Amino acid sequence: MLQSLTVSNFTLVKSLEVEFQPGFTVITGESGAGKSILLQALSMVLGTRARRDQIALGADQCEVIAEFDLSHSSVAVDFLHENQLTDTTEPLRCVVRRTANVAGRSRAWINNKLSTLDALQTLCQALLSVHGQFEHHQLLDTSVQLDWYDDFCTPKVMLEEVGRTFVQWKDTRDKYEREKRTLGLEHHGKELLEYQVDELNNLSLEPNEFEELNRDFKRQSSSQELKATLSESFDRFENQVQPAMAKVLQSLAAIQDEDTLLDETKELLTSASIHVDECVTNLQQYYEKLEIDQEQLQHIEARLNLMHDVARKHKVKTTELYKHIDTMNQKLASIQQNEARLHELDQQVKRYETEFRQTANALSNHRKQHKVDFCEAIIQTLTELSLPEVKFDIGFTDDLNSRGIDAIEYLVSTSKKYPPMPIGKIASGGELSRIALSILLVVARTSNLPSMFLDEADIGIGGTTADVVGRMLRSVAEKNQVICITHAPQVAALGDSHLFVHKDIETDGIQVKRLADQDRIDEIARMVGGKSVSDRSRSYARTLLLEATT
Structure with a gap:
């Protein structure tokens, strides 16, 4: 329930605090007194766009504060708890605050904690619904028609679940399409890549194979020259080096002198002789390996030629061929992984679509089941609003979106001679206003919103019909707080609480006064008779107030 509204430097309001009561509150005042400014201020604190022209002349910023009692709003209580915004000292109290400055910046607070505008709007949607003076024109919008019907x-x-499953399906489908487009570019060359990878893999190239075969080929190709060189080396070792070293060792061995230098020399020569013998042995083994195997040489040459051909075909160096094969395999594997992921996404899209359609079908069936109840309630209300011949129906068509699979259109006939047609083609302005009001009243009876603020919902209605409207609003106010700006004295007389909006003569600012007793009689008399209040208009005002108690 809205408990209070505090407004500072907002258009014509310098400073104003208004307290609201439970039940049915009426707000009256002369045209231009500033009644709608209260609605504008309230709309701003609830999250609508703040405008610079709403800041009072000469002020740097405007401020609006609204205080709510959450005793009958579990949704709001849960929201505050989930977002750690609860007032720990008074958990069933919530204060929302909004400022806007001349620089165009606005800020919002919930229970003195800086908040985002989205959070403020989400919270306030669970606290108060605002219906503007010309909202009946929105009735021509089929999207609004569906909103009102769902409210009923x-x-x-159920709506949240349909919205959730739709977003889940849509987001996954969008992701699938993005990845499909990306993979499409890769897939375009996949067949060529598979052919190239097959060709490369068929080469069965081993790490460092090219380098090793290349060395073997060079060695075997020059084996004759190597063998000649080795033979010459053997001859020199056997006929020159080894005999000479043996002769020197024999001569030194004949010297009988225990000198350390001589002994070391003998040891070095003996060691050198051993090393020379080992060198000869190694060369002999190497020589034996140089036996030419023509068949093997041809195999090596053919293998090398194949490597060169493949490398040339793929435009890489033969020394980089093994790395290229690995890169191409990784590229193909990446595409295959993407295809697998795309397939998985495709399965997710199908699952999420099925889930959405199941919830949307359940919602559609639910809506259609309540069609008769809604139409009968509207027709009954229209009859009470002096439109007894109006026929009302709802047409369903397919329209898949986040709200389900339904589009609806209100169908109306103002004469029993004609079948119902789309409301915009049939109803006049006055009839449209009454139809909008009847729908609002029907929806309000089933609404869980604690508070409703109406700006001249009774526009174009007077006399007995206005009395009916007032009594309907008062009936709604038995479980929901209803605040109504009105020019109809019949409606004003039915209010549980009466607020009078007027301009201060000295400051030209807006003031709000709670009326009771004679002041209320005088105000209703003014509404009846215009500017001149007479004994007759006062008498009629008393009659209206007396009848309101019955």
Whole structure:
């Protein structure tokens, strides 16, 4: 329930605090007194766009504060708890605050904690609904028609589930399409890549194979020259080096002198002789390896030629061929992994679409089941609003979106001679206003919103019909707080609380006064008779107030 509204430096309001009561509150005042400014201020604190022209002349910023009692709003209580915004000292109290400055910047607070505008709007949607003076024109919008119908019959949790499953399906489908487009570019060359990879893999190239075969080929190709060189080396070792070393060792061995230098020399020569013998042995083994195997040489040459051909075909160096094969395999594997992921996404899209369609079908069936109840309630209300011949129906068509699979259109006939047609083609302005009001009243009876603020919902209605409207609003106010700006004295007389908006003569600012007793009689008399209040208009005002108690 809205408990209070505090406004500072907002258009013509310098400073104003208004307290609201439970039940049915009426707000009256002369045209231009500033009644709608209260609605504008309230709309701003609830999250609508702030405008610079709403800041009072000469002020740097405007401020609006609204205080709510959350005793009958579990949704709001849960929201505050989930977002750690609860007032720990008074958990069933919530204060929302909004400022806007001349620089164009606005800020919002919930229970003195800086908040985002989205959070403020989400919270306030669970606290108060605002219906503007010309909202009946929105009735021509089929999207609004669906909103109002869902307010009447559809649990919020069902709408949220349909919205959630639709977003889940849409986001996954969008991701699938993005990856499909990306993979499409890769897939375009996949067949060529598979052919190239097959060709490369068929080479069965081993790490460092090219380098090793290349060395073997060079060695075997020059084996004759190597063998000649080795033979010459053997001859020199056997006929020159080894005999000479043996002769020197024999001569030194004949010297009988225990000198350390001589002994070391003998040891070095003996060691050198051993090393020379080992060198000869190694060369002999190497020589034996140089036996030419023509068949093997041809195999090596053919293998090398194949490597060169493949490398040339793929435009890489033969020394980089093994790395190229690995890169191409990784590229193909990446495409295959993407295809697998795309397939998985495709399966997710199908699952999420099925889930959405199941919830959307359940919602559609639910809506259609309540069609008769809604139409009968509207027709009954229209009859009470002096439109007894109006026929009202709802047409369903397919329209897949986040709200389900339904589009609806209100169908109206103002004469029993004609079948119902789309409301914009049939109803006049006055009839449209009454139809909008009847729908609002029907929806309000089933609404879980604690508070509703109406700006001249009774426009164009007077006399007995205005009395009926007032009594309907008062009936709604038995479980929901209803605040109504009105020019109809019949409606004003039915209010549980009466607020009078007027301009201060000295400051030209807006003031709000709670009326009772004679002041209320005089105000209703003014509404009846215009500027001149007479004994007759006062008498009629008393009659209206007396009848309001019955």
